[in-house]
Amino acid sequence: MKRKAVWLSVAGVLVLAVSVAALGQSRYPTKPVVLVTHSSPGAGGDIFLRNLAKHLEGIVPVPLVVENRPGGASARAVAYVATSPKDGYVLYGATPTMLQTPLLTKTQYSYLDLQPVANVFFDPMILYVRAESPWKSLKDVVDEAARRPGQIRFGAATPGSVEHMIAYHLMSVAKVKVQPVTFEGGGDLLVAVLGGHVDLGVGEYAEIASQVQAGKVRVLNSFTEQRIPGTTIPTAKELGFPVVVEKFRGLLGPKGMDPEAVAFWERAVQQVLRKPSYQMYYRSVYQVPAYMDHVQYKLYLDRMNMTLRRYLKSIGLIQ
Amino acid sequence: MLERFALGAQVALQPYALLMTLLGVAWGILGGALPGISGSIAMALLLPFTFGMDPAVALMMLAGVYVGAMYGGSITAILISTPGTPGSAITVVDGYALHQRGQSGKALGVSLVTGTVGGIAGVFLLVAFAVPLSRIALAFGPPEYFAFGVFGLALISSFVGRDLVKGGISAVLGLMLATVGTDPFSGTPRFTFGSVDLVGGVAAAAGMIGLFAVSEIFYQIAEGVDWERIRGRYTTALPSLLELWRLRVATVLGIVFGTIEGLLPGGGGAIASFIAYNEAKRWSKHPEEFGRGSLEGVAAPETANNVVTATALIPLLTFGIPGSNSAAILLAGMMLHGLQPGPALFDRTPHVVYGLFVGLLVANLFMLGLGLLALRPSIALVNVRRPFLLAGILGLVLVGAYSINNSMVEVWIVLLTGLVGYSMRRYGYNVLAMVLGFVLGFMVEANLRRSLLISLGDPWVFFTRPISALLLALAVLTFAWPILRRIREERLSVAGAEQGLAERAAG
Structure with missing residues (x-):
């Protein structure tokens, strides 16, 4: 009798736990999401995330918290995100600094320890x-x-x-x-x-x-692939000097991040880029929307990392 | 212009805008008074809350924080020897000396009043001469910045007193500390010992907290200075009007150099207060009081500091280039509201620009009022038994150091530089000279190398450009002046002694 009760309650707890987990999974996100930047408050990366967070209101049903983890030329922020739980509640607002630092100095974590989620902008x-x-x-x-x-x-x-x-x-x-x-x-x-x-x-x-x-x-x-929207500035490429380098801004999570959360953010980024109030803002600061899903983004980052490495080698900064 | 000013006043004098400015100033004083939370960090913390506000009100509130933090920073500089920004580093010297003599109220009062005068003078300069003054910023290229930095370094000879060798060693230690971090020209990490935490260099706030505050705590603990004599020692008496009037020369000097500092985005933010201090000493009727608790020694740098709050907006509003870290946050505040700083801003959104100007004036008056209110309680806070006080300060500065980057690295840096500073005090080296070297080192080095790149390797570039040549000549004079005077005094006293002997022999 007693044993039966114990078994029953254990089973009950298990069922409950599984269903809660299932609920949690199907309803990502259920709690605030932290957006980490290596920028100090007020610097480029910080402004990017704060504005993104502001305009994601209504698209993402939970509060978004921007957290500044400056220091170590992005190494500290990358380490923090790389070692965060993989449930998709910690994301990193990346810039090329994320690639440069591990190439120049020995760091414990690099972008390879992160899961690319979606690219948002290029800064021309x-x-x-x-x-x-x-x-x-x-x-x-x-x-x-x-x-x-x-x-x-x-x-x-x-x-x-x-x-x-x-x-x-x-x-x-x-x-x-x-x-x-x-x-x-x-x-x-x-x-x-x-x-x-x-x-x-x-x-x-x-x-x-x-x-x-x-x-x-x-x-x-x-130095963009296409002319900057709203301007007549020629690109170097069309002038016969094929140099295309952009500063990217996008989101990454810890490696092995929940695929459902990745998909959620891919949708959210696409949606927010279409939001008129956000469009008005990012056009006013000349950021060019450059959405990439997690597969494209990974390839892009690999390519960018290779370009950077080759360049650093050729100027003698690394072996 | 007057019309626009009226428009600005209309925006800035609404009850809601006034309330937000007041809150901003209060938050700024509080933030500035917490070591490690500089004006720019206090502003940044507030930034997200200004999202929903009208842009003009948001900027006024942020400007209020900026102004308030300047005074907040001098509270700690005076009461616990912890400068909030490099700009208030020199305030420590006489402010803290006054406090130790018990004249805390006078030191704080002078800082407050001259700061308000400086702030308001800065706003008038900003309104009246923004465009002509902005040309000065353009005239300063790398050679000029280098010469300006050297001018700042030359002040060492007047700070170190008799022992030039030890003073020189101290300054070089500071310069060495400034070389830690990424080399600005090759991009290679220097003296980081493979640690990624040092790639960005030693944070200015951490170095200063360690060298000033922590070394002072260690010193007091080790030397057992005044271990028991405490309660009721620090007076809250304010400076009298006559005393304030005597500070007019120092205040004017502060305004002049503060204006220049604000205009130079790459200036590092500390040179003006150092130069203003030094010039005030030279023009003073009582130069011997400097370093031992001179009110003029507080007035000059504190005026300069507060002038910068306004004049740093000149390059910000005309070029979109912040003249200081705090102005950078103000820029961020503008960007958040989709405002592009630049010449067009004045015409496109005059209510924002002129609202900000009027807001700055209001913020300065609020700072005076709130500062007077906060004066007694803050002195009462440090009027406790010394063991409690020292423990309290140590806790406060360590938390502050941690909050710079939210990491332990800065805490270790603060403790380490504290030990270095303690040994220096113990053996007669000059901590101030080291701080000067530390806060100017990077700027001087970077601009020296940049100038040589620009001149394609020709070192004469520093002498063929008039402003740079003039500044370097001033640097030589500044460096030589105290030494020559000392030599002359010594010779006079020797001559006097000889004359005395001769007279005695004759008599």
């Missing part, structure tokens, strides 16, 4: 000069660089960065030599270009758009 990169500059197109720059090898001062970010990679690729494609000058941030570089301290700069379109409107800066070309 462009080449620009100040309004007073005589150069009107990329061809002018290349011609001048051929005439005065190693004398044109080309502002970019630290070696290893996407900006620097663009400068490097451009020079090898155009077979010219320039003097690369590195800056810590896109803003510092913009001031140096405006002040005439360097001859041209490569940076994110969003960072200089207001100076373009004010007529202080001229954009020569973009």
Whole structure:
């Protein structure tokens, strides 16, 4: 009698547990989802996630919490996400930094320990000069660089960065030599270009758009696959210099993440990209929607990682 | 212009906007007073809450935090020797000395009043001269930044007193600490010992908390200074009007250098307060009081700090480039609301821009009011038995260090630099010189190398460009001045002694 009761209650608990688990699975998400960024509050990656979270309201039925885990040039955030439970309640808002850091330094975790979920945006990169500059197109720059090898001062970010990679690729494609000058941030570089301290700069379109409107800066070309929506800026590719490098922004989870949660987020990202209020916002900051599902995203990241590795090797930063 | 100002006032003086600004200032003072929570972090923490607000009100609230945090940071600089930002590092010297002499109320009061004056002066400069001043930012290229940084480093000779060798060693230690992290030109990690945690370098806040606050705690524990004499020691008496009037030169110097600092996005954010302090000392009628508790020594850097809150908005609003970390959060606040900073912002959304200007004025007045209210309680907080106080501060700064990156790495850095700072104090080295080297090191190095890239390797670039040449000449003068004066004083005293001997012999 007694034993029977015990068995019954055990069975009951089991049934309950299984059904709760089943419910939980079919109804992902059931609790707040944490979106992790390696950016400090207010920096690019942080703004991206906070806006995404804001506009996902109504699409994702649970609260979204943005968590900043700065430090270690993204290593800390990646480690945190890689070791999180795989149930899909911790996601990482990735940028190319995620790929660069493990290539440059020994880290415990890399993007291979993460499950790509979906890409959201590309931040278009462009080449620009100040309004007073005589150069009107990329061809002018290349011609001048051929005439005065190693004398044109080309502002970019630290070696290893996407900006620097663009400068490097451009020079090898155009077979010219320039003097690369590195800056810590896109803003510092913009001031140096405006002040005439360097001859041209490569940076994110969003960072200089207001100076373009004010007529202080001229954009020569973009490094995107297609023209930046809403602009007539030619791409480097159509000018005969096939350099296409974009800063990606997307979501990744821990490796082995619940496939149902992956599918949920693929749908959510597609939906939010179509939301008019979000469209209005991301167009105003010149982010180009670039949705990829988890399969495409994985391939893209592998390819990007390979490109980065080759570039880092060729500039001698890694063996 | 006046019309737009009226429009801004209309937005900024609504009860709701005023309330939010007040809350912002209060939160800023609180955040600034917690070590490790700098103005920019306090602002960032508030950022998500401003989502639903009108953009003008959101920016006013954030600006309120910015202004409030400046005073909050000087509370800790004065009362527990913990600067909130590199900009208030130099406030520690005389502010903390005043506090140790028991004149805590005077030190805080001076910081508050001169800070308000600086903040309001900054807003007027911002409104009246934003466009012409923005040209200064453009005139500063890498060689100028380098020269400006060297100017800052040259102040070491006036801070270290007699022992130039030990002062030099201290400064070099600071420069060395600044080299940890990713090399800005090759991208290779330097002195990180393979640890990914050091790739980003040593956080400025962590280094300063360790060198100033933790080393002071260790020092007091080890030396057993004033172990028992406590209660009722610190007075809350405010500075008198006459005392404030005597600070006018120091305040004006603070305004001048603070304005320049705010304009230079790559300036590092600390040089102005150091230079203002040094110049105030040179122009002072009582330079000997500096370092031992001079009110002018608090007034100059605290004015400079608060001027920056307004003038840092000039490059932000005209180029979209933040002049400080906190201005960067303000930029983020604009971006969140879909506002693109730049020249067009003034015409497209004047109510936001001018609302922000009026909001800044209001925030400065709120800071004065709230600061006066908070003055007594904050002094009362540190007026406890020293063992309790030291334990409390240590707990507070360690939590603060942890909160910089939410990790233990900064806690270890703080403890380690604390030990270094303690040994330096113990053996007569100069902690301030090390902090100066540490906060300026990266900027000086990066701009030296960048200048040489730009000049294609020609070192004369620093001397052929007028601003850079002028700044370097000033640096040489600044460096030599205290040394020459000391030599002259010594010679005079020797001459005087000789004359005395001669007279005695003759008599």
